[in-house]
Amino acid sequence: MVHTHNNNFEGLLEKHHLKKTGPRLKVLSMLSAKNVATSQPDLESVMSDIDRVTLYRILSAFEEKGIIHKVFDLNGTANYAMCSSGCGEDHHHDEHLHFNCTNCKNVYCLDELNLPPIKLPKGFKPEGFTLYATGLCPKCSKTA
Known part of the structure; x- marks a missing residue:
């Protein structure tokens, strides 16, 4: 199953004219596996083999190409989520x-x-x- 994802991710990078590197594939895998937007510090904490500057450059390139989009949390921290297939560079x-x-x-x-x-x-x-909304997610509203 992971191999299929890697092929999809390699195709996505190719489509956007980005080199297929291990760190880029790993970031795509991490972001697509989550059902929530993820911050750079959260990604850093689970990807100790990718340094902060490289991760920043990967996220910037992905955002510029329309692969991911940035959304801010309640603290103003940038979080990243996968884009829909309709997103593009422009x-x-x-x-x-x-x-x-x-x-x-x-x-x-x-x-x-x-x-x-x-x-x-x-x-x-x-x-x-x-457009932002605040409140309790389904998991938190069950425990409240």
């Missing part, structure tokens, strides 16, 4: 609800809840929209 399509759990502090991308079309006043040129 535009992210992450206009879905980002849910911040006030108890466990996890950030969830609720892809099924898209933002409605927003018409801005004349002269405004949006580069992206983000």
Whole structure:
């Protein structure tokens, strides 16, 4: 099963004209395995073989290419999640609800809840929209 994922990840890197390196494949594997957005410090803590600068460069390249998108948690820390297949280098399509759990502090991308079309006043040129909600995730609401 891991081999299949690696083939998919290699294809994704190839599609975006990025070299297929071990650290890049490992970051893709880690991010895709999680159901929550993940911060760089959290990734660093489980990937001791990838130094901070390399990880930062990988995350930046992935975000620039439309492979991952950045979402901020309640503390203002950047977290990263896999993009949908519709995202690309020129535009992210992450206009879905980002849910911040006030108890466990996890950030969830609720892809099924898209933002409605927003018409801005004349002269405004949006580069992206983000919608946040806060509260308790299903796991935390069960224990509350």
